[in-house]
Amino acid sequence: MPRLVTEKKNKVRFIVPPSDNQKFEKDNIQKEDIQQQKNKKEKKEETKSEKKNKENKKKNSVDIELDIFGESNDEQESQKSKKLKTQENKKQINKNRKESLLSEISSDAGVGAQEILKSALKQKKQKKEKEIKKQEILKIQGCVKEIKKSKSEAKKKGVTFNIQNEETKQNKQNKKKEEKKSEQENDNNEEEEEDIEQEEEEEQKQQSNLEKKSDKKNKKTNKQEINIKIEEEQISENQGQTKSKKQNKNQEKQNLNNSQQSIQLFSQQQQMGSQSDEESSINLHKQLGSFAQDENKKKWMQKGKTSGKFSEEELALLRNSVCRYAYSKNMTSQELLKFIQTRNDRTQLGTWTQIASVLPDRSVQSCHNVIRRQYNQNNYKGKWSEEEVEELIDLVELHGRKWEKIGELIGRTAGNCRDKYKSIGDRNHQNREKLWTFEEIIKVMKYIEKQLKSKFIDREKLEEFCQQNVHMLFEKIDNQKLNINVNRSKNSQPDPYLEALSNMINYNVVKKLNFEQIKWTKISDKLKTKSVDDIRNKWNNQLQVCILKDLGFQDKDDQLLIEGIKDQYVDFEKEIDWTLIENGKTPEQNKQRWIVLKKSIGTDGIYNQELAEIVMKLKKFYKDKYADIKNSQNKLIKVDQQIKNAQQKKENLKLNLNNTPQENILVSLYEKKYMNRKEQEK
DNA sequence: TAAATACTCGTAGTGTGACT
């Protein structure tokens, strides 16, 4: 069995609850040894009574579950021989399990008894299905190899090669869309802004038409009406205002089912016990205007939960919870892994909510995601090889965007495959070129303008620049190729294109923009020659820096400028010594900026108002602005308090975690094993 | 050494299929 533990620099991943489970100390380990010996004695006396049978099954599961951490190959081989000997015992154990299931039904309160029965009955079916799946995978792998071979042969012969796929309906639809789009965009390669606008409108219309057609196919008349209305809104109104069918539907349902919700709320409040914190947090959310309505909507994806990276404590609690679940179900390590990785049956509904109940401040979905990653032996595979990338592309051609399947075939996680495919350019990966042209940069800027619905590029200056440098426009301008160092050292030459761009930008417009609204995938889809990561990195690392950081004035710079002028106590603007202002800008920049600031508060000319008046007005302006910032800071402080409360709850939960002695043994054995292996690796 | 790039992770929203 492959090891589930992979290491990176400064990053160790483990399935075993690590040393942060401080409750399990050395004393426990000693006690465990004693108990283990006792257990062995008890194992020999298996057949005496049913109760003893139960206990023995659990102890066996302890031994089996140790496999979760993986063993070295030698250990595995030695264990294999042992396992062969104990196969007969396993059969008995399986028999005993069924009996134990029946006995648990009468006693178990946590898990539904019927579910257990059903799961026991469906185990056989599952095994058969899994075998069939394995056979399918083997077949597919064979197909991929054949395709590769035939591809390479075809390349040698100089013949163009097309893979004949078994296309799903979705693929066909996607291809139709792509074809139409590509036809249009190929026709309009040399496009101007108006052409871009027309394209977008046409695309939207086409999309809406396609959606209508698909809906007609589905014969969902009620949904049709809603869809059409929404689509009309999409065409006419802002993109941000449009919402999905389901959201609208759910909102309608919410309005209708207010009474039911109130009942749910009441029952939940009764369950929660301490209401003060909850109420305060809910009120906070209402103040922030975000998700008060959506609360209690779904347990799976709950808004208002704590967000951010999972702490080690949280991870340990989660892993512990998973172990306890596996323990309660008498799962072997492999069974547990299969349970985590495969889609669960209806017979096992609610298991994840049960497991995630250890962390009530996290959504079940995020807990599920974390566990799926942590227990996935395909996670953390590192860098992609070229072969892997080719295989990925082939598999996407074969199966479409079914990442779970592809990930299984490649040996990486689904998310990993999806992200990689995106990073190499998604559907346009064949057209992707790493190097940037000036034309592409301008296109990106224009798309951003389009999305933010404002224009910050000076068209006249752009045209002038283009006329001056026409011969350079189509050259690759990647800095690495041209050996131009951008901001790598103080003495380096500035990139001529970025310098030119900086002169084309209207900073007054830029300052009011909210760049967080940019949707990179849409830009990538339109540009076709760059991946999402390419564009976002270019923007974050060069373009935005060029616009905001180096050449633009930020609030702090403005405030320093105003205070610098005020501190000089001069009566007239002519008397200002611009060199005394220390905000990192040149005197000339500050002089120009001063004119802009004056215009922003509506002063007509230099001599119409006294200098002191202007300064006071500007200071007021920034005071008000600062007040807004303070308000938002107060909100943040409240949120911090909320988080602290949540942390306290977690600690309380930790204290309340009363493991059974056997569970303590399990976890501490995990810990012991983990430490041993770490020492071996060292 | 810092920029550029690649990899990884978490969240919010949408889609899906079995069941009632």
Add this chain to the structure above:
DNA sequence: AGTCACACTACGAGTATTTA
């Protein structure tokens, strides 16, 4: 047809690694 529990996807952001 509606519900539930999960899977899939888009996106943003953080971090590690590579490169000039």
